[in-house]
Amino acid sequence: MSLPVADRAEVRRDTVRLLRAERGRVAGVVLLTCLATGAGLVGPYLLGRIVNLVEAGTATLGTVDRLAAGVLAAAFVQLLLTRYARRAVYRFGEHVLRRLREDFVGRVLSLPTRVVERSGTGDLTTRVSADVGNVGNGLRGALPEISMGVLQILVLVVAVTWLHPLLGLCALLGLPLVWPAARWYLRRSRETYLAEGAALSAALEGATATAEGGRTVEALGVQEDRRGVTDRDVGVLYRARRGSLRLRSVLFPVAEAVFVLPVSVTLLVGGAMYLNGGMSLGVLVTCLLYVQQMVDPMIGVTQRMEELQRAGASFARLRGVQRLPEESADPGRVPADDRIELSGVRYSYVPGHDVLRGIDLSVRPGERLAVVGPSGAGKTTIGRLLSGADAPGAGHVLLGGVPVAELAPEVLRERIVLVNQEHHVFTGTLRENLAIAAPEGVEADDTTLLRALDAVDADWARGLADGLDTRVGSGGEALSPARAQQVALARVVLLDPHTVVLDEATSLLDPRTARHTERSLAAVLEGRTVIAIAHRLHTAHDADRVAVVADGRITELGAHDELIAAGGAYAALWSSWHGTD
Template sequence: MVGRALVRLLAADRRTVAAVVALNSLAALAGLGAPWLLGRIIDTVSHGGDGIDRLALGVLGCAVAQLLLTRSALAIGYRFGERTAFRVREQFVGRALGLPAAVVERVPAGDLAARGTTDIDAVANTLRDILPSMAVGAVQIVFIVSAVVVLHPVLGVLGLAGLSGIWFVTRWYLRRARAAYLAEGAANSVLADDLAATTSGARTIEAFALRERRLAAGHAAIAETRRTRLGTLALRSVYFPSVETSYAVPGVLVLLVGGLLYIDGRVSLGTVVAAVLYLRQLVGPLDGILIWIEQLQSSLASFARVEGLAAIPAAPPVVTEPPRHERIELAGVRYAYDEGRDVLHGVDLTIRPGERLAIVGLSGAGKSTLGMLIAGVDRPTAGSVTVGGVPIADLPPDELRRQVVLVTQEHHVFRESLRDNLIVDAPDDVLRAALKTVGADWADDLDRDLARHPLDGAQAQQVALARVVLADPHTVILDEATALLDPTAARTAERALAAVLDERTVIAIAHRLQTAHDADRVAVMEDGRIIELGTHDDLVAAGGPYAALWRSWHGGA
């Protein structure tokens, strides 16, 4: 998968890639001239000839030409890398935004953040620095080895034989490096997620004396990160010393055998010197490539994690048929998280337009899961959830927002202006009217920078409710919408909610039974099933589970 993705990136800018290869080839050809000319100088001096000045100028000219061509190739390669890194970032953001909402809800925030920052930075570094440099080195190596073979076949074969040790140790390294770097990347993601969870939950940790538990979890994540990091360091500690030792072998072999051939008069001294210089020229590109290979393992592991989003099944194609009416129907709904056991078991329910339905039950009964399915955040593993005869989860995002909106206790505020946070592209008077509807009298400046002037909890909820007003859905689902607010802020939010909910269908996941008392109907859930359904008065009169909850809530009165 990673190889195909890399080929696609290269093909998207094939002309630039071709230019880089061409310039590198010319630079390598220019680099071949200097050792050959130095050999000619030695032979000329040995035989008492002249023309050394011209040969020396030729060496200088080759060096200057190689420098200019190489720098031009690297400059073009860097521009290619930056453009391609931009494509990778843009593709990643598009894929992340295209993930099914349920997948995003379950993916640890630290993991997605690590893929979108650390991993993409590693990929960008590869595309900007590693690939152009490896292209330069590879072309130089091919040309230099060819030059040694052409100069003297025996010495060329000896040089290649001396390089074989590098091939064996590199093969040993590559068989182990990919798994080691993937493990290191995964450990880094776990650590990032653990730190994010600890930081965001600092007040909860303090309130419930969870400090030792969170420290233990952090130490475990750090220990795993350290273990995987030491694993990759161990591979490098074997790889690089072995490679450095292998560099000297070709030159030693050529000097030994070339010296014997020179003594026998079968080769000139200049040829031996030129062959040794060529082989010494190999050290630079080989060293660069082998260092980049080591870094490439980390980068490819990062690329695999970035490309891994493509392996997540995308949301199914959305339906184009608009809902025929506003009635919501659930038939035989079952749901399980990550192929575990079912948390909803055959739920059947019809919600009439304009109705106020309260869903009650003990913690873990499946209330929030049911609300998530009705909101179209995920689809049931069996059965159907429809609005107007159309599956809710299959509606396009814009259409879904006009049908059903879920309001929870968590309201995300973007670090942008107030206008941008309202999401909907509408005239300023419409935006101000929506804010006024929810009682946001403080919101007079739509250009207020919420990064510099953050909102408190009540204000953030008013912005969230203004979004609901602008979306204008016929059904609103409330899941503990005011649970995190202090009493004063909660009363302000409830007044804003009353304005938003006027003349809409309301599904309230009720944790306070007063909400159920005021509803048109009450659905009582237990162990993922609706066990009672009716009006408050009828259920109290029936003396069943709801009546017991009501008596318990009223202290037995």
């Protein structure tokens, strides 16, 4: 599932909202830019005065010196105001970029887990990295150049028109000529840059999947297939970037050629008028200098337009996340008890291919249930549905009479926790990694944290150099996968939920440690409902009941001894696991 993209109307509304939120800074930028441009008008005007005085023969050394000093003073003031104007624009850009980052990350964190997982890591990673970078470049580079350039052009056109209306028209001569090329570019740029962003997401998604599954790729000998996928994704990205290059190759040469035209036309028309006595030489020189000052901003605005369009497409991708439904903060219905009911549950990852085909199951509060079966039978999917990470395509998954997928996030986390094979260690101290799981209002002191670690046999934690204050994760103490798994299980102990779903949560521990850890965890979670999706059958042996899943259905359900006596699929699994006939 691809994340949505905001349409043009949404982008305009969000842009206006951001500008209103920063209207004080926007006003400061406009004021400083206008003052800087106004200071830039003084120098050419004074030079025109000097020319007129020299032409009239009335120039004195003192007068020329004073006017020349005025030119230098105006240039210095312009330089100073331009510096502060750029500084104001950069600060404005950084504030907006910070707001965008915070809004995007906050929005993603508020999304239901199933939405984030189905969107793919490539799309999310590209949006939070490349797209944020594009918007940042636009705010720091394109926005200052374009905003200041447009204001400078407007002020200069007004100044030339005030000096002589006809030369004001000459100054604007390049705009109608470049407009067709600019319009052609703008009509195509949004879709082109959106396609480029989507192609980059797909390429990153494919490369990430190949890298993460490197051992599987080697084991199955599918290197050529993965290379083919990568080549295809890179080819799509290459064609997308060639499309954006084609747009630039049309707009930029036209703009650079056309924007030199106003200077030539102003010189010809103004020169003819001067020779015919229609204006003074000083006015002509001043207008020419003003028009010449317009060339660089015009070219700069056109060239930065590409960067701004790229930033606009990335902005649309960032704001598109706002379309997704967020987790409701409404407590909603509260489960009557901790009884779990699955009735007629069907689920498919791909339409038309059911993974679960009519699951019926009831789990009593406080019961220990083991779910076993061959790989691909649907065990992990059952765990995801029980934890609310996904919603069934048909049927019901109820907790205390309330659909699990409809529970408010706070209620769900308090009631059910899923612990699977994927464990994340955050960069920070071991204390911080554990304390994030402590319920609100519960003090996570050293005694509590160490007790949680002891409950999952994480004796190694007491031997760390700085104890709970030891930095772990990137740049700190490297925790092995088995130790990271124990940290994840210690978080469960701290969270103390009503129901725990363990999806092969001890698979990275050696068998002896795994069994000891499971029994220690069971003692800590005494009275809680524990649903263990197991690949080691000793977990099933210790459970109150065992559910055998095959081909998306529960084929056997009962206590360990009952199923062994029945001589069915579970008995065959147990016999095979123990190496007996």
